[in-house]
Amino acid sequence: MFAMELFTKLFGNLIAFVYHCFDRIVIHGYLSALSRPEQVVYFFRQVLGVPVVSKEILSQRTADYQNWVEAFARNHHTPIVWAEKGVRKEDHVLAWQRRMTKNNAYGVYFIFKSMEQGPTFRISMPKYPTRDPHYRILAHQRSRFTHYYFYIRDEVLGPMVMRVASFFPFQTSYYLNGHSFIEQELNRTQIGFRKNDNAFLAVDDVTALQAAADRLSPEIIRKRLDYWTLILGPKFSAKERKQLNLSRFYAISQIEYCRNFIFKRNFPIHKLFERSCELGLWRLTANKIAAIFGSRLHRRHRGKLATVIDQIEHGHHVFRAYFKSAFLKQYEKFSTFLRNELCSNNLSDFGLKKGLDHLDAVRQTFQAITDRFAGFQAQWLNVHVDFPLLQRIALPIAIGSVRYPGIKIHDTRVIRLCEVLLHGGTHVGGWTANQIHQAVLTTFHLSDKGYGLNQLRYDLRKLRGHGLIERDGSRYAYRLTTKGVQVALLFLFFHKRLCGPLANSRFHHEPDAKHRPHSQLEAAYHRADKAINQIVRLLAVA
Template sequence: MATTPSPSLAELLDGHVVLDVECFDRLYLNVYQPKLQTPGGVIYFLHDHRGNPIPSPALFRPMGDAYRKAVTKFAEDSGIEMITFKAGNRKIDVVTPYLEKAERPGVAVIGKAQEIQRVVMGADVRRDPDTGCPHYSFKKVDRRVTVYYFYALDEEWGPSFLKMAAYFPYPAKMWCNGHEWAKRQLEKKGVGYTALANGFASADDPAELERCCNRLGPRQVQDLFRRFLECIPLPLGPRDFEAGYTWEASMNQIEFSRTLILDRPARARAFFDRVVESAAGLGRPSEIELIFGRRVQKNTPGLFRTTLMHEGVEPRISIHYKESREKLYLKEGKGVRLETVINNPTDIGVQRRIEHLGELGAICRSVNRRILDVLRVASAPDLSTSLFEQVALPDGRAGSRTVALRYGDPRVMALMAALTLCLHQVQGLTNKSLRPLVATLLGTPYGMSNMSYDLWRLRTNGLIDRIGKTHTYVLTPKGIRVCLFYTKTYRRIIDPLFAAAAIGAQARAAPELRDALRTIDQAVSRFATEARVAA
């Protein structure tokens, strides 16, 4: 009995996406003192700036004690409750009731915990042979120290927190959520929406929601950081700030998501099931190169893999690269979430300073879009007859009949396979980056002029576009369809059929497959005879 084939990802999406949201999700930032990150900077601060005759690590304790007292006094004077987090507590669950009761912007609750932090300790005591005065060296070590969580309700960002260590040089972290920021912007404009956890299930004006999400950048994050520093007690004072001892923020963990809300939850579930089928091999090193646009070599640190996890009944796909990963999962059973999680911006060639947030967001947006495009095409790599003829047959364009990319030609098939390996490259394709791949797959000499000619053929057929006036190219949607069709059909159909057609000692296929091939050949010959076409 014939079975109905499963719908492709394109069929599940086209005409059924009611909301498509691309936005920063969780932002977790490092907060640090730039001038106190080296031993020399610490000595200068203690001796030259603070005026201590001996820059001793013994000075750290009274400074920490004074800060702990300042936090306690701030909580008492402001009527803010201070709670101690216990081991195993999920902090956001503990503080949510306090945030929900907050009636105005500001610190809602202060949490206290003991955590491992990177702090400065003194070591290697040496004494001056003439004066007998001790000389200390300083180094950074991991130590368990007191940290304070200042949970606040911000007028622009909603729930957020800043965590400050109570030990020198007072490292800190700041957390906020881009979707929560977008919600506040819609509320200011009077645009209604339905929340989906920290995201969106619907919006009365999707175009305005898109504009809000696109507007979020470094300036808004810096404004939140500045407001935090103005409303909480700090371990350094005005005299220190005037001397340039100010905190700065850099990117620690950044999440950028794309959420697709479909017209029916059942369709979202079917979509994700098809994604699971198509994405099982995306964690291989060759595929990681595609998704993140970074080269994976033998000495590249980290594990490159795809993991499929189940949290309750909701599956989650994670594709790992170094310290970063791409996540695909169902958002509360109603939407499909693609989420790029960057735990180290240098993994993708971006500096950590917060002013580079926009650059990192653009790369994450490209990764999310390209992985979705490729999954859609990979689930059903079919071509229309007209598109296949346009690409595969010569038509005299540009005064040359050799512009065609003939299906089955070894050089063309190697070129298409190389393009398939570069589908997710965010930086684009160049003669230099693509030529080694084609040469390896072709197995024969393949020079720069050969690559230039093939790039011209690809561009003439509309399979690649040039980026501005550079010599860098990107695949077009049509190019993605063509290279996947050529590569997957040749590998999965033509090669097995040639194996089945072999006879004698060269026969590699089972007799049943060879019989099926003969049946297909007879059917094609009969159809050709009826159509008066030579088979």
Template sequence: MKLPQSVGEVLREHVVLENESIDRMYLNVYVPQLQRIGGVVWYLRGHLGQRFASTVAIAPKTEQFVAAIEKFAKRRGVDVVSFRKDQRKDDVTQEYLAKFEADEGVLYIGRAQEKARVVRTEKRHSTITGGTYPWVVDGSAFVNYYYFYCVDEDFGPFFLKFCSYFPYNAKLCLNGNEYAKCQLRKQGIAFQALDNGILSCADPKALQRICDELDATKIDGLLRKWLDRLPHPFDDKDRAAGYRYELSILQAEFALTQVLDHPVTGRVFFEQVIRENLDIGRPDQVQLIFNRRVTRRTPGRFRTRVITEGVTPSLHVDYKRSRIKQYHKESQALRTETTINDTRDFGIGRLLHNLPALRRVGFAANRRLLEVERVSHDCALGEEAFQDLQHPRQIAGQRVPALRFADPQVQALLHALLMFVFLPQGFTNKELRQVFAVLLGKCSGEIKPGRMSYELRRLRLHGLIERIPKSHRYRLTEHGLRTAMFYTRVYARVLRPGLAILSAHDDKTSPSPLHRTFQAAEKAVHSWCDNAKIAA
């Protein structure tokens, strides 16, 4: 078997199955009117008819809800499991799944104490009358949560957990890969499963179509279906008055799974990627991947983490409250996974109907990470392309000055371009000029707009940048990205350190094997010239 030599070769020639899918989704289930104190007060006074707003009247509703859960468990023969502190809920669920034989139903009900947002009534004193009065306030408390672990015929395993305290907010957790498996079974399409994905499929196009069809309507339908089956804290009167649960996105994972032909292919990929992309978590690189601009005021950490689990490491890139994780799944597939913990990091609302926009962000981030890895590892230029840049040229009747390798001005210019590779909206004359000046050790005002226009023209005619239509902005082309990476990397990693080694004259301070080899070669040449009576 021939081993792949580059990241690009792995992605181009060794991927046997590829699909994009929503992975895990964690959704907030809530009644919108009860998320603010004003809405709670209206519920208590306007809907329940209280003279003074007080949550004391809610206590019977809470007791009825808990009693309904216990009655449901007893009637259905469902176990109620009290989770211990630090107990892995997934392990318990797997035990119940192994024994579950029906198409759908409730596996078990879990109970755990967790911190929750609650609404309280506190006693306040009037400064006018001196009397007391109730006042509704937001607060937090450790209360019982009830987890309903279920299996749905369309979605597979999922859970819905309810807070047992008013306003009874809940959480829904589902898995898009499990949804895909259920749909493949229903359609009679043969497949082989990964732990959390698909290893092989008889109809890859059908698999991708199924993954694409998982949308907000289907997810909302899952919630409505099981709210009708499970104990509900809000009665018919509440729901008729509009107090109904809605969904918003707390966390969403968007996965690109690329099944590789051999386990060693994945190891080759990560060996190359880890070495070349340890700086990908820097703000300038993060912006390229997540399609968002980072400024000094942007909150959060921007970093790359390499975590080794077993033999193969995984790569983690953080941006605000979101991150990309890339790992070798079960030594069989490359999984690139964007996890969005706050949709507002990308200027997108949290309501479920924003899922299409969020999908575009997540899947595009996965693809951009792979593209950066591909180009950063394989940034070599052909001899002809390299020589074209070293000499002035005539392009479309216009003389184009050279971009000579190792020229300080050219190196600074191409380095500056890499600072803007992340921005999909490109850069302007002014933006590039400011970075270019800093790299040359000058103040931003020392580089004039006319000088920068000259450099932009030179870059554009060489094909390294292109002008964005109907704007005064430019963006880097793939050829430009490859050229800029080649120039900056070869200079920084080969030429500069190599010249430093060769120019050292003190053997004690420069014990480099390369330096000693050149010294030996120089002595041999001088000796030969002396023997041959040739002046060196």
């Protein structure tokens, strides 16, 4: 957890508390004994004694279940409606959910019906006659049929959703949230907290909060899913269950793990997020993304590899770093907390198994990834610059019999080179000299005479001598080292964030002495301008 220690060291005085937990979890439930065509045939012919497995037989089981759901809704006075296109289900049922919470009641409070694609079986006659006149061909297919969404308030997992397919093999999906489980745990132990949406903004005992998050286990989840599947799922008799040894296998389809930084004040959050996005687009190159996700990058890499800033609803922006079928995202919410969240749609990207029993392994792996992400951000946002570094690289050095000249912070060619190398995220294996040369010429609109290839090779030799770039194995391709990234950022920030604004303020904008500054930076510009004018006047008198 060294990375988190660095982040806490930098911003500990601004942070109220930090916690990490599972957020959204989507689990698929499969009837293991009825998932293959031959198992379905065995069930009807050997267990139920139905000689011919026909479409009408399967449809009858569907009709029986649909009639049971309608009767359940009537008997429990539960609303059951068809889902309308364009209407967000979670928003529609919010009033019923709040009513259940206010009354401290548990159970099903709403049912949606929806026509959706799902796995089922196709039955067809054999092309040629067979010895068995009842023989039929069953094969997997996807078709459109009715699915039921049961909105539940569970006494352990809190608000959850269970989706049941009404056709064989009756696949189920469960939508859980780790924050809801934590809320139930804190209520049970009578620990005070303040929660908004899916985030805890205040809590009486931070240690108890984290302990509750860590208690979410496969055993707890399986017990509650088995219970609700028995109550609300398709109906099988005791005889059918016994002969088939009927049970469900639970597999993780989608999972999110978040690390939340709750700040004491609103102001620093947006500034940190803004700077983190800016530096992330510069510094999260392909190799850095692979390092954060705990993988080694190679040329056979498959899947997405990118960093972007997306705008989502309500005007919030999200910084995303993609890796295969997973992505890390960071966003600010309610002007109160900053969240780093890892979302995976395919656990095999991390060498993990999707079975629910492997949830603890997922937790450990995702904790390490979000920890490394926070560590990289702490390095980006660390404003305690090693200024002696500028003095050291400005001096010439000798390695063996080879002497390398120093690198000056005002060297225009080096500044251009640093800017191009910092934006090398699309080059998985580093930049060749020709690629760097073309990028510099294109970016800064130079000609071959203005900056030749031999001049570039001289600059690369100088950067490599000072340990700012390295070769990619035995290839003549180059990329910035960790030290090189720090120096490149320092050079660019010095020229673009300090020298540029100061020069513009001095030569293009004369400060008004009567104008009241709106920020500390602007006030500092005024003081600097006043001091420079005083020096000029003293020199004139002398």
